[in-house]
Amino acid sequence: MNNPQLNQHGELQHLLSTEGLPVRIVRDILDRAATFLGEGHAEINKVPLLHGKSVFNIFFENSTRTRTTFEIAAKKLSADVVNLNIGSSSTSKGETLLDTVDNLCAMHADMFVVRHATSGAAHLIARHVAPGIHVINAGDGRHAHPTQALLDMYTIRHYKQEFHNLTVAIVGDVLHSRVARSQIHALTTLGVPEVRVIAPKTLLPSMVEKLGVRVFHSMEEGLKGVDVVMMLRLQNERMQGALLPSAQEYFKYYGLTRERLALAKPAAIVMHPGPMNRGVEIDSSVADGAQSVILPQVTFGIAIRMAVMSLLAGTST
Amino acid sequence: MNIHISGGRLIDPKNGIDAQQDVFIVDKRIAAIGQAPEGFVAEQLIDARGLIVMPGLVDVAARLREPGYEYRATLESEMAAAVAGGVTSLSCPPDTDPPLDEPGLVEMLKHRARSLNQARVFPVGALTYGLKGEQITEMAELTEAGCKAFGHADAPPADNRVLMRAMQYAATFGFRVWLRPQDAALSRNGVAHDGEVAARLGLPPIPVVAETVALSTMLQLARETGVRLHVCRISSAAGVEMIRAAKREGLSVTCDVSMNHVHLTEVDIGYFDANCHLQPPLRTQRDRTALRAGLADGTIDAVCSNHSPVDDDAKLLPFAEAEAGATGMELLLPLVLKWAEQESIPLLDAISRVTINPAQSLGVKVGHLSPGAHADVCVFDPQATWKVEPAALISQGKNTPFNGYTLQGRVRYTVVEGKTVFVA
Numbered sequence: 001m002n003n004p005q006l007n008q009h010g011e012l013q014h015l016l017s018t019e020g021l022p023v024r025i026v027r028d029i030l031d032r033a034a035t036f037l038g039e040g041h042a043e044i045n046k047v048p049l050l051h052g053k054s055v056f057n058i059f060f061e062n063s064t065r066t067r068t069t070f071e072i073a074a075k076k077l078s079a080d081v082v083n084l085n086i087g088s089s090s091t092s093k094g095e096t097l098l099d100t101v102d103n104l105c106a107m108h109a110d111m112f113v114v115r116h117a118t119s120g121a122a123h124l125i126a127r128h129v130a131p132g133i134h135v136i137n138a139g140d141g142r143h144a145h146p147t148q149a150l151l152d153m154y155t156i157r158h159y160k161q162e163f164h165n166l167t168v169a170i171v172g173d174v175l176h177s178r179v180a181r182s183q184i185h186a187l188t189t190l191g192v193p194e195v196r197v198i199a200p201k202t203l204l205p206s207m208v209e210k211l212g213v214r215v216f217h218s219m220e221e222g223l224k225g226v227d228v229v230m231m232l233r234l235q236n237e238r239m240q241g242a243l244l245p246s247a248q249e250y251f252k253y254y255g256l257t258r259e260r261l262a263l264a265k266p267a268a269i270v271m272h273p274g275p276m277n278r279g280v281e282i283d284s285s286v287a288d289g290a291q292s293v294i295l296p297q298v299t300f301g302i303a304i305r306m307a308v309m310s311l312l313a314g315t316s317t
Numbered sequence: 318m319n320i321h322i323s324g325g326r327l328i329d330p331k332n333g334i335d336a337q338q339d340v341f342i343v344d345k346r347i348a349a350i351g352q353a354p355e356g357f358v359a360e361q362l363i364d365a366r367g368l369i370v371m372p373g374l375v376d377v378a379a380r381l382r383e384p385g386y387e388y389r390a391t392l393e394s395e396m397a398a399a400v401a402g403g404v405t406s407l408s409c410p411p412d413t414d415p416p417l418d419e420p421g422l423v424e425m426l427k428h429r430a431r432s433l434n435q436a437r438v439f440p441v442g443a444l445t446y447g448l449k450g451e452q453i454t455e456m457a458e459l460t461e462a463g464c465k466a467f468g469h470a471d472a473p474p475a476d477n478r479v480l481m482r483a484m485q486y487a488a489t490f491g492f493r494v495w496l497r498p499q500d501a502a503l504s505r506n507g508v509a510h511d512g513e514v515a516a517r518l519g520l521p522p523i524p525v526v527a528e529t530v531a532l533s534t535m536l537q538l539a540r541e542t543g544v545r546l547h548v549c550r551i552s553s554a555a556g557v558e559m560i561r562a563a564k565r566e567g568l569s570v571t572c573d574v575s576m577n578h579v580h581l582t583e584v585d586i587g588y589f590d591a592n593c594h595l596q597p598p599l600r601t602q603r604d605r606t607a608l609r610a611g612l613a614d615g616t617i618d619a620v621c622s623n624h625s626p627v628d629d630d631a632k633l634l635p636f637a638e639a640e641a642g643a644t645g646m647e648l649l650l651p652l653v654l655k656w657a658e659q660e661s662i663p664l665l666d667a668i669s670r671v672t673i674n675p676a677q678s679l680g681v682k683v684g685h686l687s688p689g690a691h692a693d694v695c696v697f698d699p700q701a702t703w704k705v706e707p708a709a710l711i712s713q714g715k716n717t718p719f720n721g722y723t724l725q726g727r728v729r730y731t732v733v734e735g736k737t738v739f740v741a
Contacts, residue, residue, distance in 0.1 A: 004588050019517065098633055116636035119519040120589030128633075141637070142519030181519055205516035206524070 004126055011315045014126040014135040015308050017144040018186040019044050025311075026115070026189055029152050032307035033300065036076075038056045049310045050079035053110040057083045058100070060116040066138050066148075067272060068300070070113045073305035077313075080109075101125050106220040109133060111312065119143035119178075119234055134312040136305075142176050148273050149182035150283065151304040153190060155297050157227055159269050163190040169264075170213075171256065172232030172281055173203045179273045181211070198222035199254065219254055223263040231256055231272040234281045247280045257283045261291065269293045318360050318734050319409040320576040321353070325365025325696060329372060329462040330669035331685030340370055342692040345735040349688055361737060363730055365696050371592050373405025373693035373731060375435075376685045377573050378549065379624040379646055381438070383426065385414025386408060388625035390713040392426075395646070396435040398712035402622075402647040402738040403695030403728040404677065406683045411443040412470035418443035418454045420462035427463040435738050437693070439679055441468040441495055444483050451475030453483045456492055465679050468495035471596055473531055474502050477538070493680060496535050497554065499597060502584050503527035508637045512600040514583040519704050520637060523598050525553045532556055536563050539570060547678050548572040552597035554607030561616045571678040572616065574608050574644060575623035576652040581605070581718055591632045591639035591693065592718045595623075613662055614668060617673035620656075622649040626714020644714035648705065650697060652723035658725075692735040703726035 003020050007013040012025050057067050069081060074081045086100065101112070111134045114122050119141030124137040139145040153163075160166060164195060168187055174180040174197050187195045188211075195281060198216045209215055216222030223229065233252065242248050261270065270282075270292045278284045301311040320342040327338040327350065335349070341357055342351040348354045379399065399407055409426075411417035417426070423440050425740035430438035434692040442464035451474075456467055473496045474480045486682055487494050504527040509515040511522030530546065537557065539546040551557060551574050577595055582605050586593045591681055611617040615621045625642030625698045631638050649671060657667035676684030683691055705722045731739035 096630065096633065097635065116635065118637050120637070121635040123589045124591075124633070124635050140519075140635070142521075144519070179517060181517070206511050206522065207513045207516050209514040211516060 003028060004123060007315060012311055014313060015146050016126055016135065016137045017313070018146045018149045018182045019144070019190065019227060022145070023189050026150070026153065026154065026186065029307045029311060030131050030157060030183070031149055032311060033303040036303040036306045039283045046076055047076045048079060050074065050077035052312050052314060053079045053092045055079045055110060055113060055309065056104050057081065057082050057113045058086060058104065059084065060086050060121070061139070063139070066115065067303045070138060070305050073302050077306055077309055078256065079309070081169055097121065097124065098269060101128060103143070105129060105133065112311065113138050115139045117141055118165040135317070136307070136312070138295050138309060139178055142181070143178050143179065145178040146180045146182050147191050147301070147305055147308060148179050149186040150308070151297060151301040152230065153186050154184055154291055154300045154304055155271060155293055158296070158300070159229060159293060163192050166192050166227045167194040167225060168192055168196065168228040168230060169198055170225045170230045170232065171198045171219070171222070171236050171254065173238060174199055174208060174232065175203045175205050175284055176238070177232050177237070183230060184211050194225065196222050200244070218264060219260050219317055223260055226264045229256065229261065229264060230269060231270065231282050233273060235277065251280055255281055255283060255284050258285050258289070261286055269295060274298070319358060320361045320363060320732065320737070321359035321531050321694070322363040322365050322370050322694065322696065322702070323603040324410045325368045325370035327686070328664055328668050329671040329686045330665050332687055333665070335665045340686060340694065342476060342735050345438070345692055347686050347692050349687050350686065356498050360380055363696060367698065367700070368729055369699050369706070370694060370696050372509065373695045373733065374403050374649060374670040374671045376404045376407040376622050376624065376646055376649060376681060377675045378575065378621040379407040379409055379620055379628065380412070380672070381409050382626060383413060383429070384422065392433065393710065394713040395624070395626065396430065396433045398644070398710070399436040399646050400731040400733065401728060401733050401741070403697060403730060404646050405695065406439060406681065407436055407646070408439040408441050408471055408679055410441050411468055412448060414656060416443045416448045417441070417464070418446050418448070420455065420458045421460040423459055423464055432722065432734065436733060437466040437683065440468045441680055443668070444465070444469045444494065444713055445474055445479065450479055453486055456487055457490055460490070460492060466493040466495045469496055469579035472499045472501045472504070473535060478535060478702055479499045480535070481538050481542060484538050484544040485698050486499055488542045490546070491632045493545045495547040495549055497597070498528050498532035498551070499533060499609055500527045500531040503530060508594060508598070509586060510583045510600045512583055514586055518586070518589065521701050525600070527599065528553050529559065530554045532559050533605055536568065536570070540670050546570045550575050550597055551617060552578055552600055552604065554604045557607045557611040557616055561611065562633065566655055571618045573619040573621050573675065573678070574612060574617050577643060577718060578605065578608055578657050579612065579620060580652060584670060585718060589636040590718070591634065591636050592643060592716050594636055594639050594641050595643060596641040609660060610658065612656070613660055617680055618670070620653055620670045621675065622646045624712070626712050627699050627716050629715065633714050637732070641662065643716065643717045644710060646710040647712060648694070648717065648724065649717055650728060651675070651726040652719070654699065654726040656681055656723065692732055695704060695727055695728060695734040696730040696733045697728045699726055701725070703727055
């Protein structure tokens with residue numbers, strides 16, 4: 001089975017998942033992002049790397065934040081950006097996903113940034129488009145959100161320098177989280193020796209340990225001695241089924257409070273992909289506290305997306 | 318027609334024959350094996366030297382998509398696909414639109430199928446009206462119309478009281494009840510086995526307990542009601558073990574597995590290959606090993622194609638949104654042969670899984686070549702290899718996880734009721 005993300009020269013053709021992404025490509029993306037952020041130099045405001053190229057942000061699921069960061073990144077690279085918030089309007093008119101994509105290809109798109117509520121949507125589009133077109137997965141169902149994971153890796157490297165000596169805990173709704181899956185693959189790819197997940201059993205996929213993580217059901221045990229705490233967003237709708245009894249009980253047992261954070265290493269950092277539910281998964285004093293790197297994550301996110309787009313634009317066809 | 322099938326290796330599991338024997342057909346029936354009956358004059362000679370002659374295949378799960386889903390497939394296309402695969406008898410599940418819950422619908426289907434003069438169709442009637450799991454159907458009337466069993470598509474009635482009553486009623490008349498064990502709530506929205514692949518790809522899961530919980534319920538109700546139960550499309554190692562125990566106990570239960578599950582696992586989903594979106598879901602290597610062992614030792618009586626043609630558009634969607642199902646009747650025989658070869662199963666045993674065994678589960682007098690039996694015959698070349706190419710399939714459904722596979726065994730002649738209906 002060929003890796004659908006790479007071309008025959010082993011270069012990145014599409015960014016669909018952090019799973020199976022060669023470590024050299026991950027490092028290349030992080031290094032490029034560093035230059036865009038002007039690490040050691042001045043921050044770069046605008047470069048012509050994507051001059052004359054059209055980037056289509058197609059969002060079948062609403063997202064202001066991710067779409068905006070992609071838009072800013074593409075504009076900084078001098079691309080022409082088209083935003084399409086399709087929601088479910090087009091598909092409710094009977095047009096299929098691939099019909100939509102074909103129409104946009106006919107408008108000479110060079111790159112698609114795709115978000116979709118169903119796992120595998122970006123893979124389907126990547127298989128379908130002509131060889132010169134690149135697809136970036138901006139989140140597909142529960143499957144993957146690779147640029148989020150890459151910006152998280154950038155953040156960790158920024159604060160911790162190395163990966164091989166870290167213990168990282170991912171906390172919350174792993175079952176429904178594309179962010180968690182992408183983080184786990186990225187962390188293990190970069191050689192993090194211990195990745196933990198902390199959640200009640202109802203929020204973990206069965207056989208999650210096969211992804212290469214240690215499973216904890218208690219915050220007190222799971223946070224002990226960690227270098228990085230990666231919180232996940234808990235969606236309100238999870239309270240309505242049989243997954244969790246209430247937000248209050250969840251916060252009581254799985255919320256990140258100052259007391260619990262004190263169990264981690266003193267220099268531990270706290271991350272969150274946003275948007276946060278204060279008082280549900282994270283206490284405000286932690287979210288706004290000294291160990292929080294949540295806002296820098298957002299800044300790094302633009303550079304990571306610039307890095308991914310410029311890398312794809314330079315791929316031989 | 319009088320047909321002389323000469324020089325072939327005859328394999329007829331019911332009669333324990335695996336030898337070079339000629340077959341003589343007079344009119345619609347098998348007249349003799351070995352020696353021509355007195356005064357026999359062949360109108361057609363089938364030269365079967367180097368070929369294997371066997372009873373036509375009996376496929377216990379082939380969706381023909383009529384009535385209601387003609388955009389996916391039509392009776393014409395699927396009946397032609399059946400005989401191209403050597404299938405001379407098939408039973409179709411009741412999940413058409415409308416479901417097969419009225420005698421008129423069943424008569425119409427039987428009539429349409431008969432007029433095509435191809436494979437025999439034995440409909441499985443709906444156990445409840447509209448497959449809603451509320452009110453039991455007129456099973457006696459449906460049987461008169463041609464139903465051979467009563468089923469409930471992909472999940473048994475959710476209300477166990479309805480299920481028990483339906484079984485009691487069926488048992489009253491000696492009717493067979495065919496159920497696929499999958500608990501509706503435990504499998505809700507699920508699209509893949511609850512295991513490593515679903516965890517990795519973020520696919521909504523269907524756990525093994527969805528099968529075993531439903532299976533446990535239906536076995537207990539079968540014990541209670543005394544109904545003749547056939548368990549459709551078993552998919553897990555735990556399920557096979559439960560069937561084995563039920564048979565040991567002496568329950569009247571038979572069981573089938575789809576050929577997809579004999580050969581594939583969840584790993585074949587790869588990067589979201591919608592052709593592997595199947596019901597039940599493909600499970601693990603361990604499950605596949607247990608299914609193969611169960612098929613070999615007779616715990617699982619029959620293997621079927623679970624033929625479910627899906628139109629291309631319904632597969633060109635993200636995995637979870639894609640329609641479940643795959644075409645299969647044309648692949649059934651070569652895939653059974655492949656299993657037999659891999660597991661060193663004698664052909665006589667292997668072929669029983671697609672002839673006499675399913676015929677007995679269905680309670681129909683086909684699947685063997687005894688003198689006097691229906692002249693339904695499949696003649697195939699065991700050496701011929703061919704590559705599965707969607708465009709070359711006769712079924713209107715072109716989707717199969719076996720696309721691109723090279724398979725061995727190709728049907729050369731199919732005879733139904735003494736008429737040669739397929740030649741290749």
